[in-house]
Amino acid sequence: MTEYTIGIVTQxxxxxxxxxxxxxxxxxxxMTVNPDGRLGNVIGEYAILxxxxxxxxxxxYILPVMHEQLSKIFKIRLPVVHKDVANRINWxxxxxxxxxxxxxxxxQGEYVKLTGHPCSWTYYQFLKDEILKEFSFHEWIKxxxxxxxxxxxxxxxxxxxxxxxxxxxDYVYIMPAWKGVVADKDYLQKAMDYFRSKYQNPIFVVxxxxxxxxxxxxxxxxxxxxxxxxxxxxxxxxxxxxxxxCNHTIMTIGTFGYWxxxxxxxxxxxxANYSLSHVNVxxxxxxxPFVLPGWIGIPANxxxxx
Numbered sequence: 001m002t003e004y005t006i007g008i009v010t011q012x013x014x015x016x017x018x019x020x021x022x023x024x025x026x027x028x029x030x031m032t033v034n035p036d037g038r039l040g041n042v043i044g045e046y047a048i049l050x051x052x053x054x055x056x057x058x059x060x061y062i063l064p065v066m067h068e069q070l071s072k073i074f075k076i077r078l079p080v081v082h083k084d085v086a087n088r089i090n091w092x093x094x095x096x097x098x099x100x101x102x103x104x105x106x107x108q109g110e111y112v113k114l115t116g117h118p119c120s121w122t123y124y125q126f127l128k129d130e131i132l133k134e135f136s137f138h139e140w141i142k143x144x145x146x147x148x149x150x151x152x153x154x155x156x157x158x159x160x161x162x163x164x165x166x167x168x169x170d171y172v173y174i175m176p177a178w179k180g181v182v183a184d185k186d187y188l189q190k191a192m193d194y195f196r197s198k199y200q201n202p203i204f205v206v207x208x209x210x211x212x213x214x215x216x217x218x219x220x221x222x223x224x225x226x227x228x229x230x231x232x233x234x235x236x237x238x239x240x241x242x243x244x245x246c247n248h249t250i251m252t253i254g255t256f257g258y259w260x261x262x263x264x265x266x267x268x269x270x271x272a273n274y275s276l277s278h279v280n281v282x283x284x285x286x287x288x289p290f291v292l293p294g295w296i297g298i299p300a301n302x303x304x305x306x
Contacts, residue, residue: 030089031058031107032081033114035066039236040255042069044119047131048096050078051124052114056107073237075136099123099289119255120289121262135263137241144238145245152203152226160199163243163264164188164250165257168210175253180275181300183252185217190298191250191269196224205246207239261295272297276305 033049035042046066053060061081062070070076081089091113096104099120124131137145153159171182195202204225208214211227218225228242240260243249248266251257253274261268270291278290291297 029056029058029110029112030061030081031056031112031114032061032063032086032091033066034093035063035069036115036117038256039069039240040257040259041117041119042066043135043259044255045114046070046076046078046134048118048123049114050131050134051127052096052104052107054127055105056112058107058112073137073141073241074134075138077134119258121292122289125292132263135259137244141241142245145242148228148242149205149245152205156201156203158201160195160202160248161246162192162195162202162204162248162250163246163260164192164204164206165239165243165252165254165260166206166208166210166214167252167254167257168208168213171253172210175275178275179277179305180253181302181305182274183271184301187252187271187298187300188218188250192218192225194269194296194298195248195250195267196222204250205243207243258291262292268292268295270295270297272299273302274300276302 031049031053033045035045037045046062049060049062052058060078062076062078063086064080064083067076067080089111091111092109093115094107094109094112095116096114096118097116098118100122104123149161152161166183166188168182175182192202192204195204202224204218205228206214206218206225207228211229215227228239236256240256243260244263246264246266249257249261249264249268251261251268251270253271257270261270268291272288288297
């Protein structure tokens with residue numbers, strides 16, 4: 001595997017990358033990405049396609065399956081290549097790594113299809129404002145999310161909403177096989193206490209694919225926790241939109257929670273060092289390539305895995 005060391009992206013580095021994009025000659029080639037995974041993964045693949053196409057002077061196109069999934073909640077703007085056309089194009093598969101490598105600024109080929117499982121802000125942070133615009137929610141979704149939060153707030157004043165996504169489901173069984181853990185009761189308590197110590201009237205809006213576990217393990221003795229959807233799992237799109245319209249974010253693991261934090265802005269607390277493989281990756285890195293600089297990590301207890 002190629003070694004690549006990253007650090008905090010400085011303003012000068014961002015500006016230099018923008019110069020690279022601005023001076024890149026026009027290109028007649030096409031670039032797309034193979035959509036793989038669920039909502040969080042697909043959002044990330046769209047963002048990476050957008051950025052790499054700009055860096056390489058290609059026109060980005062998305063495949064119909066990606067458009068179908070993302071256009072339900074976002075005002076997607078990249079053009080869609082018809083499936084019959086896509087099937088007739090002799091694409092060059094170009095596998096990309098988890099994080100950005102220097103050679104990705106010079107990808108060769110007229111018709112390039114990005115593949116792999118990339119997951120890093122290092123690909124697209126230089127275009128952050130554009131990326132946020134690409135993921136603008138439909139007006140009716142914004143109205144629905146704000147109406148829900150207004151109902152949750154009730155008569156309370158000066159409320160700070162903290163979206164909490166607790167990823168469980170298949171990860172409960174997958175993570176031990178990957179020498180990792182999912183977020184536990186102790187992590188969620190620490191994450192919530194961080195916001196309780198900083199904001200006067202926080203309300204924690206919880207969504208999860210393991211809501212029964214959440215109701216049993218998240219302390220609501222202060223009455224500041226709301227289990228969304230009347231305490232049952234909602235649709236991924238609705239849960240995502242609701243949490244992304246909160247002020248701050250508590251995520252556990254997974255790209256779904258990552259993109260909630262990215263789009264919500266504000267402060268994001270994440271589960272740090274949740275697996276031995278994650279720890280080993282970061283030993284080779286100056287910074288974590290999977291969460292934004294400035295996000296607040298609370299370490300998981302993985303002592304039993306060592």
